[in-house]
Amino acid sequence: AQTVTQSQPEMSVQEAETVTLSCTYDTSESDYYLFWYKQPPSRQMILVIRQEAYKQQNATENRFSVNFQKAAKSFSLKISDSQLGDAAMYFCAHSPTQGGSEKLVFGKGTKLTVNP
Amino acid sequence: AAGVIQSPRHLIKEKRETATLKCYPIPRHDTVYWYQQGPGQDPQFLISFYEKMQSDKGSIPDRFSAQQFSDYHSELNMSSLELGDSALYFCASSPRRRGGYTFGSGTRLTVV
Numbered sequence: 241a242q243t244v245t246q247s248q249p250e251m252s253v254q255e256a257e258t259v260t261l262s263c264t265y266d267t268s269e270s271d272y273y274l275f276w277y278k279q280p281p282s283r284q285m286i287l288v289i290r291q292e293a294y295k296q297q298n299a300t301e302n303r304f305s306v307n308f309q310k311a312a313k314s315f316s317l318k319i320s321d322s323q324l325g326d327a328a329m330y331f332c333a334h335s336p337t338q339g340g341s342e343k344l345v346f347g348k349g350t351k352l353t354v355n356p
Numbered sequence: 357a358a359g360v361i362q363s364p365r366h367l368i369k370e371k372r373e374t375a376t377l378k379c380y381p382i383p384r385h386d387t388v389y390w391y392q393q394g395p396g397q398d399p400q401f402l403i404s405f406y407e408k409m410q411s412d413k414g415s416i417p418d419r420f421s422a423q424q425f426s427d428y429h430s431e432l433n434m435s436s437l438e439l440g441d442s443a444l445y446f447c448a449s450s451p452r453r454r455g456g457y458t459f460g461s462g463t464r465l466t467v468v
Contacts, residue, residue, distance in 0.1 A: 283444055285399070285459035331398060342450070342457075343389060343412055346398040 242267045242334050246347035253322045254355050260307075261317045261350045263332030273335045274308065274315045275344070280328040288330070291315065292337075319352075327354045358382050360449050360460035368466045369437050377432040377463045381449030387411070388430040389457065390422060391446040399446060405430055406452060437467045 243266045253259035265274070276288040291299045291308050298306050303320045319326055332347040361380040369375050381388050387406045391399040401414035405424035416422075419437075424430045428449075434441060444464050450457030 282461075283393075283464075284461055285446060285448075287458070342387070343401040343404060343414060344391075344399070345401070348398050 242269075242272075242336070242345045244332050244334050244345050244347035246332050246350050248350045249348070250351045250353070252353040252355060253319070255322055255324060257322055258318060258320045259322055259352065261319075261330055261332075261352070263315045263317070263347055265313050265315060265332070265334050267313070267334060267336070269336050271337045273337060273342075274306075275333040275335070276304070276306070276315075276317045277331045277333060277346075278326075278328045279331060279349075280325075285331075289317065322354050324354050324356060327352055360447055360458050362445075362447050362460035362463050364463060365461065366464045366466075368468060370468055371437055371439065373437050373467075375434045375437060375465060377434070377445050377447075377465070379430045379432070379447030379449075379460060381428050381430070381447075382458060385449035385451050385457075386428060387450050387452055387457070388424055388428070389448045389450075390416075390430070390432050391448070393444040393446065393462075394440075395443070397443075402432070434465075439467050441465060442467045 245264045272293045274291045278286045289301045305318045307316045329349045331349045333344040335342045363378045389404045390402040393399040402416040404412045408424045422432045444462045446462045448457045448459045
């Protein structure tokens with residue numbers, strides 16, 4: 241069974257600074273997807289970034305980038321130039337690409353606070 | 357762009373009552389997923405449907421049932437509600453095997 245671990249229950253960052261959120265996972269599959277989702281106080285689940293395991297290049301979306309280390313099963317999220325609107329709960333998630341189901345397995349989340 | 361629509365947004369029920377949550381996926385999305393997120397918890401997968409057939413089942417209580425209809429909308433039926441069923445219920449939809457999907461805004465169910 242897949243597991244996702246986020247070891248940082250809470251993180252804080254100063255506005256305009258950079259912060260990295262950690263995530264490790266365990267899977268026996270060779271191909272899968274990894275995601276970071278953002279959940280602000282509105283509780284909406286918003287996709288931040290997606291990584292396909294077979295791609296060696298780290299995904300980037302504007303100020304958000306990942307450091308994907310497949311051998312180490314690590315998938316960290318870097319937020320550059322942090323903004324007040326980045327304050328939210330961030331969930332790391334894993335999904336297989338085969339087997340008929342692409343259900344997401346989430347980590348416990350990291351609550352990010354952005355200080356002005 | 358069209359999003360995943362969930363109704364109702366909020367629902368208050370008493371113990372032992374029944375609740376029905378509805379989900380309208382993005383057009384041309386043929387796969388629907390249901391998740392339950394308790395207070396302070398991460399979302400937990402309940403059940404999914406592909407082309408109107410159940411494709412996977414997670415930690416869904418026997419008191420809950422779900423189906424996907426011919427127009428691809430889905431309903432989650434919850435009976436004999438318990439206080440512990442109070443949670444945010446998300447629906448998400450995707451085109452098959454596209455890696456990642458779009459979540460609805462959720463239905464907040466409160467059981468009193």
